[in-house]
Structures are given as C-alpha cells and as structure tokens.
Amino acid sequence: MNKILFFAHLRDEAGHESVEIEAAGKTVAELKQMVAEKYGIQKLDTSMTAINEEFSSNDEVIKAGDTIAFIPPVSGG
Amino acid sequence: MNKILFFAHLRDEAGHESVEIEAAGKTVAELKQMVAEKYGIQKLDTSMTAINEEFSSNDEVIKAGDTIAFIPPVSGG
Amino acid sequence: MSERYSRQTLFPPIGKGGQEKIRSKHVLMIGAGALGSGNAELLVRAGIGRLTIVDRDYVEASNLQRQQLYTEEDVAEKLPKAAAAEKRLKAINSEVAITAMIADATPEKLAELIDGVDLIIDATDNFETRMAINDISQKFRIPWIYGACVGSFGMSFSIIPGKTPCLNCLLKTVPLQGMTCDTGGIIGPAVQMVIAHQGAEALKILVEDWDAVRTSFVSFDLWRNQYTSMKMSKAKDPGCLSCGEHPEYPYLDVENMTKTTVLCGRDTVQIRPPKQQQLNLQDTAEKMKDLGYQVKGNPYLVSVEMDDNRMVIFEDGRALIHGTKDLAQARSIYQRFFG
Amino acid sequence: MSERYSRQTLFPPIGKGGQEKIRSKHVLMIGAGALGSGNAELLVRAGIGRLTIVDRDYVEASNLQRQQLYTEEDVAEKLPKAAAAEKRLKAINSEVAITAMIADATPEKLAELIDGVDLIIDATDNFETRMAINDISQKFRIPWIYGACVGSFGMSFSIIPGKTPCLNCLLKTVPLQGMTCDTGGIIGPAVQMVIAHQGAEALKILVEDWDAVRTSFVSFDLWRNQYTSMKMSKAKDPGCLSCGEHPEYPYLDVENMTKTTVLCGRDTVQIRPPKQQQLNLQDTAEKMKDLGYQVKGNPYLVSVEMDDNRMVIFEDGRALIHGTKDLAQARSIYQRFFG
Incomplete structure (x- = not known):
C-alpha cells in the first residue's frame, strides 16, 4: 500500500489530508490521473510530487510502501 | 547505539550537531551527566529532553535505537 | 553602526565580517505586497547596502491586514506601494540606499534593473513574473529566492544558478489558476513564515555562507501544523530551457507573455494569456460569486463587477478590463484571479 | 471593515464568524521588544478588539535591527517602547483599542491587568516573568503562548490550562543564564519565525478553533535548516505546583522573585536573585569581554562598564547596578545577561 498526502487546496478538493491507495508499479503521471479521477481533483497535473520527501518527476515509478505527497505550487505573495 | 542531537548553543558547546553513543538502560538524568562530562557541556541539567520526538522526564529509561534530542529552553525575545 | 547591528554581529555565522558583506550588497525586491514589504523591512533593518523595490499597485484597505509597511494614511x-514602502523604509534605516520603482516587472524591466544586483527576492503574486525572474536569474547568474503563500499554507525555495534546479525544472510550464490570496484568502502568520525562510536564506547568501543555504524545498501549513522539507537532488532537468545545457530563457520572450492592449478609443484593456486556455466558465463564475463579486454570465463569457472596473472573461482565457487604460493596472487585476 | 479584512474572512477556518470573534477579544502582550512588536502588529492588522501591551524599556539603536514597530526617530x-508601539499601532489600525503601559510585568501588575483578557502572549526576555505569566495563566484559566529565540534558533508552545502541560511542568525551575539575545545575538528571520507560530496559535485560540491548536512543542534553527516538533503527551506533571492537582502558583509569591532595592542615598540598585547561585566569575568576566564590554574583576566580583551604568556581579548572583535609581531599568539590565 501507499500513503498519499494532499497539501494546501488539494486537501480541500480531495476532502482528506491523506489516503491509502495501492500504487506500486505505477508512474507518478499514472497515479496523478487515477487520484484526480477518484477524488475529483482538478489541477493535479501541475502539482509537484514528492516520493518519500524527495522531488520526483512524472516518469518516476512508485514502489510498495512509498509515501507520496502532492504539493501544489501557489502564487500568492 | 543511540543518536544524540544537540540544539542551539548546546551544539556549539558540544562541537557537534549529533553524536552516536551507547545509552540503552540509562535514565535521561544519567545520560545527561555522562554527556555533559564527555563533551564539556555546562548547563545540560536544565535542558529539555526528547526521546524519539516525545518530551521525556529525567527518570525515563532509554532503549536501544532511541534518538535523544537535548533542547535547551531559551529566553530571548 | 556597530551599536545598531550589535545583536546581529554577535551571531557567529554573521559576525563583523558578515555585516560588512551585507552592507556591500544590492538586493532587487520584485513586489511590495505582503512578502515584499516584510522582506524589504527585514533587509533594511539588517543593514543591506542597497535595495531596489518594484511594484505596480496602490495601497488598498484590504492590504492592511498583512502588508507590514503600510498604514491607514497610505490607503x-x-x-503607490513603492512610494509608501520607500517612505517607511527610510524612516527605519536612513543608511540604506533605497530605489523605489512604480513599475510592472516585465522581462524588459527586469533586464534593465539587474545590473549590479547580488540577489533577487521573489515577492510577486503570479507565476508569469516568477518565470521571468527565473530566466533573468539564470541568464545573469544571480541567485533568487522563491516564496509564496495562500491561506495558512506557504512555501520557499532558494535557486542558485549552476547549483540548484530552477523553477522551470519544477513546474515545466506556467500553471494557470495557481491559488492566490485573492481567491484563497491569507493570514498574516503564513506571510511571516515565508518571510522568515526567505529572509534567512537571503542573509546566508549575502554573507556568502553557501554551505548553510537550504537545498530543500520547504512547505508548511500553520493551521494544520504541517512542515515538510522536500529534497531536490533529483529535480534538476539537464534539458531545462532555463537552466539546462542549451538555455533559451523562454520566459524572456514576449511570445510567451500575457499580452495587454488598450482597445482603441475605449477605456478598456484587453488581456490575452500566452497559451490558449480552456476555462470552465461556470466554475469561474461560481468562484467569483463565492468571493463576493456580482457576476453575470452566458455560455460565452463571464462578467464580474468590481469597484471601478468590470472584467469580462472568455473561455480561451482572454479578458477585457473595462474602466482603465493602464496596462499595469489591468494586468494586476487579471493576475489577482489568474495568478 | 468587511473590505479591510476580506482576505482573512476568505480563509475558511476564520470566515466572517471568526472575524467577529477576533473583534470581540482582548489580548495581553507582555513585552514590546522583537516578539512583542511583531506579534502586536500582527494582531492589530488582523483586527483584534483590544490589545494591552506592557514594556519597561526605551527604544535603543540596537533594537532597530529586528523590532519592527520602531524607527530612528523613536531612538x-x-x-518608551510601549509609547512608540502605541503610536505606530494606532496608525496601522485606528479601530483597535490599544492600552500601552510603561511598566515592569511583575506578578502584581499581571494580576491587575488580567481581568477580561482572553489570551496572553509571551514576548518577554526572561524566565522569571514567563514563570509568573504561567502561574497567572493557570490561576485565572487564560491560555498563553510561549515564544523565544536566540541566534537563528527559536521555539514556541501553546499552553491551555486544563488541557496541555504548563511551562513549570517542562522546566521545574527558572533556568539561570538562559541564552538571551544580548549574549547569543539574534537575526530578524528567527524572530519572524517565532511570531509566525505564536501568531497562528493566537488566531486559532481567538476564533476558538481548539482542535487546530498545536499540541507539540516546536523548535527550529533557520541557519542550520532544522525544524522539530516534540510531542508533549507525557509532559504533564500531576504534582506540578502551577497546574497540578494542588496548585500553589509559586511564581506569584514574592519570595521566589528577584529582589530589587535602591541602596540608601546612592544612585545604585541592588539585585538579588530568588535562589543563591554559584556563579563562575571568571567565565562570566570572559563572556562579558566577548560581548565587547570593558570588564574588571577580582576573586570576589566582576565589574562591567556600560554606557551610563556600571554593573558589579558577585559570586552568589547578587549584583549592583550603579548609575540608576530606577528598579525596572536595573532589572532590565540584569536580566539582559541573566535572563
């Protein structure tokens, strides 16, 4: 299983701070699409992704037990 | 083995940000005395102690693998 | 001077040598809103030699809740924010050479201001300007510090050309509809927390303590008690068009910029985003209503009433700002919502 | 008002209801130094109903590097800091009822001011006052927020009577020679970071979002890129004399206070700490020399020359402050070094 963490407005859109999901073997891009559909999140494709607190590209493949965080860039200032 | 972390001026006094030490079975009070002598730290007795990121009293007994952090209260403001 | 900065020179990583370095440096601050006013005050109090601060907006009542240089009198x-900031900053520290510019930080303006600058601090409210800062930073090899916040959430990252990944490595494209303070709200402590991070990084860079510069991307949520440090060792993209092997600095190219035109004979500015968008007009209308604006719409457009202006938005992201001929003001209004 | 706080009411955990609550609350700020001026500005901008701010000191040149309400003119x-703070805070937000007191925050003074207060914010520079705040908080069931910083290091903890452990649970005693900004230096970003934490906790408490209040003890080092959250579930001491089953509020007792006396017929104040100490005079002398003071000593005392005063310290922690008859000023000088 994998733990998925949502930051900032993604959490409000998802309705959860974190969820458990089976994502091993999927790429980050695939996971984003799956999560976006399942939790009704609109702009997940532009979000940054951390696997185990390390920035990861859309091509990275997720392993069992990895914790994935979606951190959307924000622009306020 | 146990990892010991020094915060704020304790790090300057100890000359290290962290050290590895064998502390299993010792109380926090005993560890404080040992560390104070070994690293020449003056005011360790008034420092707060966290074991695995949880505040712990001087009577608490340390287990193998525990990470211990010494966080000195500071008064500037 | 020695008495004035005594508490800072007592801090060993700065010391008297560091203070001399701070005094010899020039920081370019892009924006004088919440992050800009806080970061500017911090550096001016710390004794920076020269500060250039650029902003296109005026002080409004809704700024006072979090923008620390301004008072009711300024409203x-x-x-203009740049002018109000300059007045206060000079009262705080008359030893600092302050240049305040009432201007839109376009790529041309940035290129004009970059000469002699040691560090750029990002205090803007939109990604288009950030991407231009990022390209200027790479082209002229000047570090910059990204910072942003919305609600109780915020983030910061230090970008050192030749060493760290750049913002274009991370984002690949300008995200339309990044959350802004005008859509998600903002609390003062989140602003202060971003300033704390940007300010500490700035001091490290100014005293040239390169080993101390944070290499991770920090984000936090003060209301939800979260703090996260994302390691960036795999983030650098060798093919990045801003910092890669064959840089093209795409965001300095006018082709990739939001275009603004005063419509002939009318008190209206047209705004056209760099790429065609496919906006969901119904969502946009509802969001604007939630924000308290009076909104009208039809299947082709959404019309939003503001104090002195009316904004009409089309499905492709194009907008008309009625009630102004000022390009910078129109861009400012647009980027409040599409930041 | 709605326009002024619009970005704050847009933030869902506050909203219009939360804004009304903030408006109806009274905060007591102990200290108007770095943390005090920053926290006060934050709450005044956020639209707090009433703020009482207490400080015993005057604005000095060395304050300007990090104390955000003050200007060169105030120096x-x-x-007095309380007066300078009041002037600036009123210019920022004339809707807030501000009471500025030039006073030493003794237990008597705290007891006098506590009536009607919803929250106390710690912005003091010494543990003796903090322990008195802690006891007042427990006795009158008013939350308070501990905050402190030195160098690039800082910490914060929210103390809610009946719910969290209290400062006396954690410290058991007043640590003599806690590091202060006058001995370890301080950088502005560390101040801002503590304010960000205290300010967010304050807003949560003022809007009564109790579930959001942080239960852990935060400490951080901005130069060393550290951030740590210490869980406090085991920290509450049932036998604590401040918050335990049989409270005695020891720090409201004059027996446990630093005693100050004007020496008869002389321009000198004697200061006697609550418990006999055993100072290492040679260490003390060297530390003072490192801080840039002119120091003389013999085996029985250390004498330190300051601008208008001379401080003579004895091995038992007793001190004479020459050149003043002002008890508060003398305590202030003493607690700069023995905070």
Missing part, C-alpha cells in the same frame, strides 16, 4: 492617500 | 526621542 487614504492612495499612495 | 532619537528615547521613547
């Missing part, structure tokens, strides 16, 4: 006088 | 006029 009453409708002072 | 030139030697204004």
